Amino acid sequence: xxxxxxxxxxxxxxxxxxxxxxxxxFNWLVARRSGGELILRIEDTNAELSRPELIDxxxxxxxxLQIEFDGDPVRQSERTDLYNDAVxxxxxxxxxxxxxxxxxxxxxxxxxxxxxxxxxxxxxFENRHIEDFVVRRADGTATFFTANAVDDFDLGITHVVRGExxxxxxxxxxxxxxxxxxxxxxxFAHLPLIVNEQRKKLSKRRDDVALESYRERGVLAPAMINxxxxxxxxxxxxxxxxxxxEIVALFELTDVNPSSAxxxxxxxxxxxxxxxxxxxxxxxxxxxxPWLDSQPWGSTVDPDQLVKVAPLxxxxxxxLSEAPQQxxxxxxxxxxxxxxxxxxxxxxxxxxxxxxxxxxxxAKAEWVGEVLHETLRSIGDExxxxxxxxxxxxxxxxxxxxxxxxxxxxxxxxxxxxxxxxIAAAQQKLEEQ
RNA sequence: GCCCCCAUCGUCUAGCGGCCUAGGACACCGGCCUUUCACGCCGGCAGCACGGGUUCGAAUCCCGUUGGGGGUGCCA
Numbered sequence: 001x002x003x004x005x006x007x008x009x010x011x012x013x014x015x016x017x018x019x020x021x022x023x024x025x026f027n028w029l030v031a032r033r034s035g036g037e038l039i040l041r042i043e044d045t046n047a048e049l050s051r052p053e054l055i056d057x058x059x060x061x062x063x064x065l066q067i068e069f070d071g072d073p074v075r076q077s078e079r080t081d082l083y084n085d086a087v088x089x090x091x092x093x094x095x096x097x098x099x100x101x102x103x104x105x106x107x108x109x110x111x112x113x114x115x116x117x118x119x120x121x122x123x124x125f126e127n128r129h130i131e132d133f134v135v136r137r138a139d140g141t142a143t144f145f146t147a148n149a150v151d152d153f154d155l156g157i158t159h160v161v162r163g164e165x166x167x168x169x170x171x172x173x174x175x176x177x178x179x180x181x182x183x184x185x186x187x188f189a190h191l192p193l194i195v196n197e198q199r200k201k202l203s204k205r206r207d208d209v210a211l212e213s214y215r216e217r218g219v220l221a222p223a224m225i226n227x228x229x230x231x232x233x234x235x236x237x238x239x240x241x242x243x244x245x246e247i248v249a250l251f252e253l254t255d256v257n258p259s260s261a262x263x264x265x266x267x268x269x270x271x272x273x274x275x276x277x278x279x280x281x282x283x284x285x286x287x288x289x290p291w292l293d294s295q296p297w298g299s300t301v302d303p304d305q306l307v308k309v310a311p312l313x314x315x316x317x318x319x320l321s322e323a324p325q326q327x328x329x330x331x332x333x334x335x336x337x338x339x340x341x342x343x344x345x346x347x348x349x350x351x352x353x354x355x356x357x358x359x360x361x362x363a364k365a366e367w368v369g370e371v372l373h374e375t376l377r378s379i380g381d382e383x384x385x386x387x388x389x390x391x392x393x394x395x396x397x398x399x400x401x402x403x404x405x406x407x408x409x410x411x412x413x414x415x416x417x418x419x420x421x422x423i424a425a426a427q428q429k430l431e432e433q
Numbered sequence: 434g435c436c437c438c439c440a441u442c443g444u445c446u447a448g449c450g451g452c453c454u455a456g457g458a459c460a461c462c463g464g465c466c467u468u469u470c471a472c473g474c475c476g477g478c479a480g481c482a483c484g485g486g487u488u489c490g491a492a493u494c495c496c497g498u499u500g501g502g503g504g505u506g507c508c509a
Contacts, residue, residue, distance in 0.1 A: 137507040
């Protein structure tokens with residue numbers, strides 16, 4: 001038995017599509033699982049698609065996901081001779097004919113072409129429904145069918161794993177493979193489509209299909225991989241979130257569900273949050289850095305303080321991009337006030353009272369989270385309020401918001417001077433209203 | 434129109450003829466914990482599209498209906 005050889009063959013049409021990423025992933029899983037090889041084949045059959053930026057885009061995305069390939073990428077734009085030879089051969093064997101400058105393949109008018117698809121079972125087409133398709137255009141370039149069949153044969157591919165939208169080209173490619181003289185049959189696996197809420201194939205126009213954009217939102221690569229593998233496949237033991245090595249060990253193409261799967265951002269984020277929580281505090285702080293740096297106040301972030309502050313939001317972060325909003329008050333000279341929170345919380349009768357009591361007590365309290373905690377608690381007691389309610393005005397004064405990281409720990413990091421200053425500023429703002 | 438495919442909670446899935454009173458996860462709704470929000474924990478809601486077969490027995494096999502999707506380029 002020869003080694004398993006797979007290929008991921010994207011057309012470079014822009015940033016990598018989620019569906020393509022999933023296809024790449026499944027190919028990679030099969031290769032890893034079987035100890036086989038995976039090659040990257042760029043289907044840049046025309047100049048428009050050969051633009052370096054487009055190709056770099058693919059590399060970057062694949063790299064991010066850590067999907068590795070064996071050997072150098074194969075560029076179809078560099079293999080035109082091969083395609084031409086094949087077409088000439090078909091022409092001379094009378095398997096193809098010239099029509100209006102183009103070359104068409106002769107499809108038999110009877111019989112059927114079928115294959116046993118690893119995910120969908122037997123798929124069968126009647127030949128009479130397949131037209132004599134073009135294998136070489138009038139301009140002399142090979143079509144997708146030709147390049148596909150020739151390359152899969154020439155590169156010794158054994159398994160073709162691709163999207164369901166390719167099902168209808170499969171009989172054509174099978175015919176061409178036979179015409180090339182291949183005696184073996186490829187294994188095909190057509191993956192279910194990833195669809196949107198309307199159950200339609202994800203499209204560039206309507207949906208956010210660029211893998212890149214999820215990266216930009218702060219989705220972690222391993223979380224993305226983990227989520228993607230769950231679209232069309234489920235582990236037998238019901239453990240969904242797990243290391244990629246385990247997935248490799250468990251994954252089976254024949255277990256892939258043939259029906260289309262809806263892309264669920266909520267679930268992606270839930271899984272991402274789980275990965276974030278599992279990170280070490282140091283790794284999390286590190287991962288946050290680019291997101292913080294891009295803020296207007298990014299230059300004021302010092303690494304020592306970041307390490308203290310990051311753990312306070314780690315378990316509250318679903319995607320990295322939402323962390324800056326939770327942390328800004330640590331780095332801003334004065335907090336940015338949420339108008340709604342201010343109105344709701346500072347508008348109460350007790351708010352000014354609590355602020356002034358807090359300012360006094362805090363001026364002399366030992367500066368440790370637990371003590372600050374107790375200090376606020378007794379102030380609450382004074383006014384017959386639970387701590388949950390009593391801490392609110394202080395929180396708004398210091399962070400600008402009604403919700404955020406744990407207050408007393410935050411205060412400890414911020415330091416007495418800043419805290420008192422902010423409370424005083426809030427008092428003044430209150431008076432001016 | 435024609436060709437091909439698909440059909441289990443709202444969503445992603447487990448299920449491969451008896452372990453199913455259909456399991457898990459996300460979402461949602463309660464509750465507990467609690468310094469807000471989260472996290473965590475406990476509980477709840479909710480599904481085999483329909484109709485016929487086959488079988489002692491069907492979510493599981495077959496046929497049909499309905500619904501959904503993909504493809505129908507000298508794009509890939």
